Amino acid sequence: MNFDDKEISFASWSRRRFMQMSAATAVAANLGSLAHAEASGSATMIDVPFQKKDPRVVLIGTGGRGTNLLQNLLAADAQMVGLCDLVKEKAEHAASLVVAAGQKKPELYTDGPHDFEKMLSRQDVDLVVIATPWVWHTEMAIFGMKHGKDVALEVPGVTTIEDCWKIVKTSEETRKHCMMLENCCYGYNETLILRMVHAGKFGELLYGEGAYLHDLREELFSTAGEGLWRRAEHLKRDGNIYPTHGLGPVANYMGIQRGDRFGYIVSMSTPQRGLDAYRKEHLKADDPRMAEKYVTGDMNTSMIKTVNGLTITVKHAVANPHPYDRINLIAGTKGVFQDYPPRIYLDGQNSDESWEPIDKWKEYQHPLWKTEGEIAQKLGGHGGMDYIMLYRLLQCVREGLPPDIDVYDTAAWSSVAPLSVASVSHGSAPVEFPDFTRGKWKQRKVSAIATQV
Numbered sequence: 001m002n003f004d005d006k007e008i009s010f011a012s013w014s015r016r017r018f019m020q021m022s023a024a025t026a027v028a029a030n031l032g033s034l035a036h037a038e039a040s041g042s043a044t045m046i047d048v049p050f051q052k053k054d055p056r057v058v059l060i061g062t063g064g065r066g067t068n069l070l071q072n073l074l075a076a077d078a079q080m081v082g083l084c085d086l087v088k089e090k091a092e093h094a095a096s097l098v099v100a101a102g103q104k105k106p107e108l109y110t111d112g113p114h115d116f117e118k119m120l121s122r123q124d125v126d127l128v129v130i131a132t133p134w135v136w137h138t139e140m141a142i143f144g145m146k147h148g149k150d151v152a153l154e155v156p157g158v159t160t161i162e163d164c165w166k167i168v169k170t171s172e173e174t175r176k177h178c179m180m181l182e183n184c185c186y187g188y189n190e191t192l193i194l195r196m197v198h199a200g201k202f203g204e205l206l207y208g209e210g211a212y213l214h215d216l217r218e219e220l221f222s223t224a225g226e227g228l229w230r231r232a233e234h235l236k237r238d239g240n241i242y243p244t245h246g247l248g249p250v251a252n253y254m255g256i257q258r259g260d261r262f263g264y265i266v267s268m269s270t271p272q273r274g275l276d277a278y279r280k281e282h283l284k285a286d287d288p289r290m291a292e293k294y295v296t297g298d299m300n301t302s303m304i305k306t307v308n309g310l311t312i313t314v315k316h317a318v319a320n321p322h323p324y325d326r327i328n329l330i331a332g333t334k335g336v337f338q339d340y341p342p343r344i345y346l347d348g349q350n351s352d353e354s355w356e357p358i359d360k361w362k363e364y365q366h367p368l369w370k371t372e373g374e375i376a377q378k379l380g381g382h383g384g385m386d387y388i389m390l391y392r393l394l395q396c397v398r399e400g401l402p403p404d405i406d407v408y409d410t411a412a413w414s415s416v417a418p419l420s421v422a423s424v425s426h427g428s429a430p431v432e433f434p435d436f437t438r439g440k441w442k443q444r445k446v447s448a449i450a451t452q453v
């Protein structure tokens, strides 16, 4: 190719790029109407405490995750008064766990996909935990809030920008909370590093990275549990469809929605290859799953620029061989922490520019881990973080505190999935984040999880 050819090909590339950018502007404008949507005429839910009580809890979804949450809830003495699942045997098994914990058998709701409505219409229920497939999250959360229940919603929260606004609006109108159950925010390392960030150990923060790198191929093709619904998500969208495990802790370190907020996102994906390759090796040629067309790229890399200028990289890869990793990196003017394995490098601490283990920073261990760490680790759910999260949720309700992760966090963290999809589908163009707090992020305090108890 001679120089002129290069010029021509660059010109046609830029024309193509320009067309993509124009399309992206259209998308951004489209999202823009949602970006500036008035959530409701009602007051904010920022810093609004839970109504103080020992909550009566119900659970929708007694599958893999729901059962695990239930075991942790029971260990934290949650009063379980109702369980709902499409599959009666699963609900019965969950009920047996409640009885084994010394409580009365909770009422079961197993009469079809809308039986949760009967359970959530009860007057003697305060808090609903939702652990169902993603397509049900918004409907169940909204129904719960509209029927006077606080909501604890499994990750990845809700899946469209419209639904982000719907949960914000409903929370404000009903004065009920909608907390995302982002367990990774409650890990030992994450809570310790959060306290070090607040003690200024990393200086002024500059950038962070989070990821969900988890080989889910076997799970996605299993004929039980998540295999029944999660692979379908890979038929719908190309982007980071499960961003919050990596993102939540980094957002906490940076005080997102508390003096800063996500500004815009740029996202790109590799082609999809892993699920095709896996099924070729593991399924028979006439298996109906061989006809599925997966569109979610194997590795999605998104970059978020915050309004204050910080950057966050978020990755998602579940369809290739890879050791489990959430990266969990935070860096500032005085040092850097990165997980998997946990290691730290602080200015002036180490002469040979090598990482150090985090053990020597035990003094920053979170008070929740000091008091509850032993039981959390014995229970085991994701290294104990599941128990710490649920213990803390119950503590917030029992003591009448605001939730650590509120509806604005739930909406902002959830929004990364649809906004990354919008960016990918328009040539990785930048797409703006809505401000779900409508300006209130500016004067807001840091999350209580940073400083409590």
Ligand SMILES: NC(=O)c1ccc[n+]([C@@H]2O[C@H](COP(=O)([O-])OP(=O)(O)OC[C@H]3O[C@@H](n4cnc5c(N)ncnc54)[C@H](O)[C@@H]3O)[C@@H](O)[C@H]2O)c1
Binding pocket: 060, 061, 062, 063, 064, 065, 066, 084, 085, 086, 087, 090, 112, 113, 114, 115, 116, 130, 131, 132, 133, 134, 136, 154, 155, 156, 181, 182, 183, 224, 225, 226, 227, 228, 382
């Ligand atoms: N935070 C974490 O670490 C973590 C881990 C795993 C899963 N999850 C999340 O938990 C949720 C559930 O995942 P899972 O692994 O338990 O899946 P699962 O398939 O094992 O369980 C889902 C359950 O929901 C039930 N269900 C489906 N539709 C229903 C309806 N309309 N009414 C009542 N029950 C219904 C199913 O019968 C099933 O028992 C998902 O949002 C997933 O992303 C989070």
